[in-house]
Amino acid sequence: MKVSRGRPLLFAIPLLFVLSGCDVLKLSVMNYAGPIAASQSHLYVIVGIVLVFVAGPVLLLTPLIAWHYRLSNKNSAFRPNWNFSWTLEGFIWIPPIGIVIGLGFVLWHYTHTLDPYRPIASNLPALKVQAVGLDWKWLFIYPDQRIAAVNQLFIPVGRPVHISLTSGTVMQALLIPQLAGQIYAMAGMTTQLNLAASRPGVYRGENTQFNGTGFQNEKFNVIALSPSDYDRWVEHARASAHPLDAAAYAELFRKSSPPQPIVFSSVPQRLFQNILVQSQEPR
Amino acid sequence: MMTQGIWPAVLGRFDWHALPFVRAWENPTASEIIGAGAALLVIIGAVVVVVLITRLGKWRYLWSEWLTSLDHKKIGIMYIVLAFVMLSRALIEAVLIRMQQAAAIDNAGFIAPDHFAQLFSTHGSIMIFFMAMPFLVGLINYVMPLQIGSRDVAFPLLNSISLWLTGGAAGLMMVSLVIGEFSTGGWSGYPPYTELAFSPGVGPDYWIWAVTLGSIGSTLTGINFAVTVYKMRCPGMYLMRMPLFVWTSLCTSILMIFAMPALTVATALLALDRYLGFHFFTNDLGGNMMNYANLFWLFGHPEVYILILPAFGVYSEVVSTFSTKQLYGYTSLVLATMAIALLSFTVWVHHFFTMGQNADINAVFGIATMTIGVPTGVKIYDWIWTMFRGQVRFTVPMLYSLAFMMTFVLGGFTGILLAFPPLDYLVHNTLFLVAHFHNMLIPGLLYGMLAGYHYWFPKAFGFRLNEKWGRISFACWVVGFYIAFMPLYVLGAAGVARRTQGMFDPIFRPWFYLAGVGALILVAALGALFVQLWVSIRERDANGVFAGDPWDGRGLEWSTSAPPPEYNYACIPRVHGRDPFFDAKRRDDPYAPPASYDAIELPKSSMTGPMIGVVGAATAFGLVWHMWWLTIIGVLAIIATVIARSFARHVHQIFPPDEVKRTERRWLRAVAEATPTSREVEMTSVNQGVAEVSS
Numbered sequence: 013m014k015v016s017r018g019r020p021l022l023f024a025i026p027l028l029f030v031l032s033g034c035d036v037l038k039l040s041v042m043n044y045a046g047p048i049a050a051s052q053s054h055l056y057v058i059v060g061i062v063l064v065f066v067a068g069p070v071l072l073l074t075p076l077i078a079w080h081y082r083l084s085n086k087n088s089a090f091r092p093n094w095n096f097s098w099t100l101e102g103f104i105w106i107p108p109i110g111i112v113i114g115l116g117f118v119l120w121h122y123t124h125t126l127d128p129y130r131p132i133a134s135n136l137p138a139l140k141v142q143a144v145g146l147d148w149k150w151l152f153i154y155p156d157q158r159i160a161a162v163n164q165l166f167i168p169v170g171r172p173v174h175i176s177l178t179s180g181t182v183m184q185a186l187l188i189p190q191l192a193g194q195i196y197a198m199a200g201m202t203t204q205l206n207l208a209a210s211r212p213g214v215y216r217g218e219n220t221q222f223n224g225t226g227f228q229n230e231k232f233n234v235i236a237l238s239p240s241d242y243d244r245w246v247e248h249a250r251a252s253a254h255p256l257d258a259a260a261y262a263e264l265f266r267k268s269s270p271p272q273p274i275v276f277s278s279v280p281q282r283l284f285q286n287i288l289v290q291s292q293e294p295r
Numbered sequence: 296m297m298t299q300g301i302w303p304a305v306l307g308r309f310d311w312h313a314l315p316f317v318r319a320w321e322n323p324t325a326s327e328i329i330g331a332g333a334a335l336l337v338i339i340g341a342v343v344v345v346v347l348i349t350r351l352g353k354w355r356y357l358w359s360e361w362l363t364s365l366d367h368k369k370i371g372i373m374y375i376v377l378a379f380v381m382l383s384r385a386l387i388e389a390v391l392i393r394m395q396q397a398a399a400i401d402n403a404g405f406i407a408p409d410h411f412a413q414l415f416s417t418h419g420s421i422m423i424f425f426m427a428m429p430f431l432v433g434l435i436n437y438v439m440p441l442q443i444g445s446r447d448v449a450f451p452l453l454n455s456i457s458l459w460l461t462g463g464a465a466g467l468m469m470v471s472l473v474i475g476e477f478s479t480g481g482w483s484g485y486p487p488y489t490e491l492a493f494s495p496g497v498g499p500d501y502w503i504w505a506v507t508l509g510s511i512g513s514t515l516t517g518i519n520f521a522v523t524v525y526k527m528r529c530p531g532m533y534l535m536r537m538p539l540f541v542w543t544s545l546c547t548s549i550l551m552i553f554a555m556p557a558l559t560v561a562t563a564l565l566a567l568d569r570y571l572g573f574h575f576f577t578n579d580l581g582g583n584m585m586n587y588a589n590l591f592w593l594f595g596h597p598e599v600y601i602l603i604l605p606a607f608g609v610y611s612e613v614v615s616t617f618s619t620k621q622l623y624g625y626t627s628l629v630l631a632t633m634a635i636a637l638l639s640f641t642v643w644v645h646h647f648f649t650m651g652q653n654a655d656i657n658a659v660f661g662i663a664t665m666t667i668g669v670p671t672g673v674k675i676y677d678w679i680w681t682m683f684r685g686q687v688r689f690t691v692p693m694l695y696s697l698a699f700m701m702t703f704v705l706g707g708f709t710g711i712l713l714a715f716p717p718l719d720y721l722v723h724n725t726l727f728l729v730a731h732f733h734n735m736l737i738p739g740l741l742y743g744m745l746a747g748y749h750y751w752f753p754k755a756f757g758f759r760l761n762e763k764w765g766r767i768s769f770a771c772w773v774v775g776f777y778i779a780f781m782p783l784y785v786l787g788a789a790g791v792a793r794r795t796q797g798m799f800d801p802i803f804r805p806w807f808y809l810a811g812v813g814a815l816i817l818v819a820a821l822g823a824l825f826v827q828l829w830v831s832i833r834e835r836d837a838n839g840v841f842a843g844d845p846w847d848g849r850g851l852e853w854s855t856s857a858p859p860p861e862y863n864y865a866c867i868p869r870v871h872g873r874d875p876f877f878d879a880k881r882r883d884d885p886y887a888p889p890a891s892y893d894a895i896e897l898p899k900s901s902m903t904g905p906m907i908g909v910v911g912a913a914t915a916f917g918l919v920w921h922m923w924w925l926t927i928i929g930v931l932a933i934i935a936t937v938i939a940r941s942f943a944r945h946v947h948q949i950f951p952p953d954e955v956k957r958t959e960r961r962w963l964r965a966v967a968e969a970t971p972t973s974r975e976v977e978m979t980s981v982n983q984g985v986a987e988v989s990s
Contacts, residue, residue, distance in 0.1 A: 126717035193720020220724035
């Protein structure tokens with residue numbers, strides 16, 4: 013068969029599209045950068061493979077049977093009054109139930125091991141971070157280092173990170189696809205998220221819960237650094253002489269997204285707890 | 296001027312800037328001009344309709360024959376007309392959303408964030424409450440009483456009131472386009488964002504009252520349908536002989552009765568917060584939005600099955616009819632339907648796996664969610680085995696059914712992924728989720744409703760819809776769906792949040808372009824549907840099926856003329872099996888006239904429904920704008936209407952035996968004169984509505 017000249021182009025365009033398009037998945041959990049995201053990614057593959065066997069028969073049988081038993085095919089059987097078979101009934105009830113039971117065990121196991129509240133096993137103590145969702149920015153407080161950053165989360169590679177979340181405004185949700193799944197942040201309440209990075213890099217984070225006209229701007233980068241680089245960053249932050257004082261605090265609670273990330277060289281004691289209490293006080 | 300003297304008492308919080316025209320005049324950006332254009336479109340549309348009706352002199356006819364009618368068939372048709380109107384609006388909004396996202400990659404785009412948020416909020420609210428719900432309620436209204444051999448629903452007046460409450464609520468949605476603004480809190484209206492502290496404007500109030508009116512209407516509808524199925528079946532129509540569509544209608548009604556009140560309560564509590572300073576869901580003084588999330592999804596998840604079950608019923612009817620075969624596994628299908636209905640109340644937490652509850656709770660709800668996949672899968676196989684050893688005809692409704700089975704399975708695939716809490720954590724609130732639920736609702740609801748529309752249209756209007764345009768529309772709905780939503784799975788996996796007005800990475804661009812093209816194809820699909828209607832009406836004489844049975848139908852609904860007389864059946868039929876009409880055609884003459892006709896009593900038209908609906912909407916409008924006088928007058932008028940109606944004496948009309956006889960004779964003559972049609976040519980003009988019976 014001779015391939016016409018138009019053919020390669022016809023294939024090349026969609027192929028190029030798919031190739032360039034798949035770049036997008038670099039931002040997804042498929043390109044994981046930490047143990048939690050790695051497990052989640054594996055779980056996607058496991059469940060995906062099982063589901064191919066669930067969806068496959070329907071995708072094959074529907075067109076095949078519909079076409080074979082078309083009215084114009086005079087060679088196919090016609091049994092207008094046939095309406096039941098115990099064997100078929102067994103086939104359509106029992107294997108799906110079996111699969112759901114099997115997947116149920118997988119689900120139970122992974123839901124517990126990947127519980128966002130579950131600390132990540134490690135020799136190193138977890139780095140404590142407190143995240144506050146604001147309109148339209150994230151404030152990350154490092155209570156032990158007494159520093160804070162807005163729309164930028166520096167973490168050391170190889171050390172677990174424990175994030176406590178709350179909101180200084182409406183409900184938000186924190187998602188860093190390459191590191192860990194999301195959890196809501198709600199005013200007056202604390203939720204938790206454990207994650208860790210296994211290689212240095214810049215990973216995107218965002219609020220995924222719509223919270224007003226600045227929602228689309230509420231993005232941040234997670235910057236995973238080697239432990240020494242991370243320590244240097246902490247020193248650098250402390251030395252920056254830009255404390256989170258009353259004026260800066262008021263500015264944070266204004267509805268806006270800072271054009272650049274902000275680093276605070278010091279934060280007041282119990283800032284996170286104060287925000288928690290404050291958001292429940294009558295307005 | 297409007298803040299002085301008597302004006303605040305009269306106009307509440309209205310001022311000129313509530314009008315999009317004023318806003319567009321003062322700030323002529325693309326976004327404001329689109330808003331003003333949409334408002335203008337609503338006004339022009341209303342004016343054109345009014346002028347047209349006046350010019351044609353049809354007001355009296357419209358009022359007495361349609362708007363005040365208690366005939367379940369006419370009410371059903373009006374529901375579906377409403378659904379198409381609202382579908383048109385919400386689909387255009389969807390296209391604007393897609394165009395904005397395609398345009399706004401590292402760019403402001405052409406729709407401002409606040410306007411964009413209104414678009415996705417109205418799109419979602421309309422598609423669920425004012426497109427999907429009216430469509431399925433309309434279809435059930437038309438078909439279910441016919442299928443159970445009844446002359447009407449159990450409570451015809453209540454039926455009209457439900458229609459008008461839904462219509463009034465839909466009207467409120469349209470008014471929000473012209474006066475003021477809509478909520479920006481999405482179709483789920485999550486507080487605390489929708490609380491006064493964060494959304495002080497009229498938007499959330501429009502949402503609250505539109506949804507509240509609609510949900511009351513739906514609760515009443517649920518009660519009405521359930522009682523109809525329980526009490527109005529003809530002799531011999533045992534529960535296990537009911538057509539599957541009746542079963543799914545019953546399950547949907549039960550779900551409506553139990554699920555809709557949760558929504559009414561949720562919106563009512565939110566209204567208390569906003570109007571009277573309560574603190575159910577506020578951040579401060581002990582409010583907790585988690586309670587709202589639970590209440591809302593306690594409604595919201597069964598709602599998904601309220602939407603999908605009737606479509607399952609349609610597919611059961613369509614696949615069986617167009618395979619000329621008994622439904623495979625009837626009992627299995629009934630059990631699966633009931634199982635789905637029950638399980639639908641046990642999975643609501645999967646809408647917020649990410650709210651911080653412990654792993655045990657998430658796992659239990661995750662497994663419950665997967666469990667629903669079993670009966671759903673069973674249903675799909677039941678339809679496949681129904682085609683097995685049948686004679687499948689690829690008519691438009693059948694094409695929709697096949698497209699549904701294959702597309703819905705993909706949605707089920709991603710649904711099981713989402714049922715895994717650890718996987719949900721990654722794609723919750725992203726476009727992946729958006730793709731998933733559109734993947735369930737477009738094939739699972741819209742295709743089903745369109746299949747039902749094509750299937751029963753000849754019954755309702757007496758002529759078949761144009762086949763060619765039906766296929767064009769079908770192709771566009773299917774191709775458009777895939778092109779519009781498959782890219783969203785990829786984008787969602789890459790972490791693109793839903794409801795995002797702008798993007799910052801060119802890497803997303805090709806996928807958003809593709810999705811935008813898909814959205815345009817979906818608009819073409821709707822356009823083709825309207826062209827089809829136009830063409831079909833013009834060709835109606837050639838495609839008439841007055842005799843009433845164009846598809847070699849199986850259920851009772853095919854055993855009357857098309858359209859059926861107002862009383863449906865001259866004599867209440869008696870049923871001996873699951874496919875009564877199909878069997879009767881093969882056993883003896885199903886068109887044999889009875890020995891004599893009796894007088895038939897039916898409810899007379901009533902203006903109670905329109906009154907309550909319109910006044911209800913006005914009351915809600917008063918609440919939205921704090922025009923308390925309007926609210927007070929509205930509430931009093933509704934109470935007065937109900938009292939006045941309870942004194943009405945002549946609420947029935949009688950069809951005398953002679954008239955019934957004349958009507959029936961005319962139909963039977965048409966049946967006798969029609970040439971029976973074989974299945975090979977049922978899609979051509981040869982089809983006059985009498986089936987050729989081979990054996």
